[in-house]
Amino acid sequence: MDKWDDTTTEGSKMEQVVLKTIPGGVEKSRITDDELKSLAKVDRERAFNSLVQRYKKPLFYHALYMLRKEEDAIDVSQEALVRAYQEERLFDEDFLIKAWLYRVTTNLCHNIMRSSRRKKKACDVLARDEEPKIEATDERIANEQTKGQLLDALDQLPEKDKSILLLRYYEDLSYKEIAETLKCKLGTVMSRLGRARQRLARSMNDAL
C-alpha cells in the first residue's frame, strides 16, 4: 500500500498503532507535540501523518474565519501542512510546532487578504457573497444570527486584530504561544489584544 493512501480513517488507525510505541500514548485521544517529536525519531512519515490529523481542522477553521472563503481556507491550510512536511527542523526538540503552523497559516491568510483587498478595490465585490455555504439545520439556525453578527464584527477589524482574537479566543492559544506565533513580545501581545478587544466591542455595538 502506498504510504500516502493514509487518509483520515486510515490515518487515525495508524496513529493508534504508532501510539503504542509511546508510553501512555494509547490512552490519550490526541497526540501532543512532544509525543509527535518522539514518534518522529522512530518513523518521521507516521509522525507527520499524525500531525496532519491533529492540526488540519484547527488550521482550516482558523483560515476559514480569517478569509471567509472555503477554497482559500483549504489552500492555505494545505499549504501550511505541505511546508511543514518540507521543514527539516519540524520535529527538532526545540521546535515549536503549534506556533510555527499558526504563524505560517496566519501569514498566508494575510497575503491572501492583502491581494483580495486589492481586487476588491478594483471590482468592489462584497466578500459576504462568498461566505462558505453551510447546510442550514435546525440546530444551526439558532446560532446563525449570533454567528453572523460576530463574523460581521470581526470583518470590520484590521487583519492583525482579527488574527490575534481568533488565535486567543477561538484557537485557545496561550499568550506565550501567540507571542511565538506572531514573533513579538508578550507585552505587545497584551497591548494588541487589548486594542483588538476594544475595536471588537465597538464593532459589535455598531452591528447592534
Place this chain on the structure above:
Amino acid sequence: MPCEKMKEKLIPFLDQALPFTEIAKVKQHLKTCPNCREIATSYGAKPDLSALDKDEHSEEFWNEFDQTLYEKIRSREQGSKISRLFSKKGMKVVSWAAAIMFAIILPASLILNGPKEEMRFPNPADQGIKFNLSPVAQHGETTHQFVSPDTGPNTPSFPTSKEFPPPLVIENVDYRTESAVGLY
C-alpha cells in the same frame, strides 16, 4: 503595583487567566486607579467566539482534503528533487564532478594524442634557397649591411631608431609605405 505593569496584567485578568495571588493585586490596583479602571472597562468582556463552529464539515470533505494534501506533497517532493540539483548543495556536487572530469580527461587526452605540431613557415634555408643580398638604400651616409648566408655569419645587426635612415624618396613615392606622399 505600578500602572505600567498593570497593562500587561489586565488582559489575563479579564480572561481569568491570572494566578490567584496576582488577581488580588490587580483588584486592589483597580480600586485605587481610575485610569486603569477605565482601560479595563474599554476592553470589554472576554470575547465569546464559541458561536464559530469547530467542525461543520463531513468526513467526506476531510477525506478529500487529505487526498489533495498528500497529492500536493507528492508533487512538491518530485519538484524538489529536481530543484535540489540546482540548490547550493547540488551545485557543489555538480561543480566537483565537473572539476574531477576536467582533471582526469584533459591530461588523459593530451597523453593519448600527444602535443599538436606547431604551425611553422618553411625555412628557406632548410630548403637550400640562399639569399645573396647586396646593400641597398644608398641615400644617406649610413647603409645597412644584410649579411647573406654565403658571405658571412648569420648575425644581422639592426639599426637603432637614431641610426635609421630617412626614407628613400624617388619621384615622390615613399617605398616604405608604398603610398604617394608629398615632397619631403
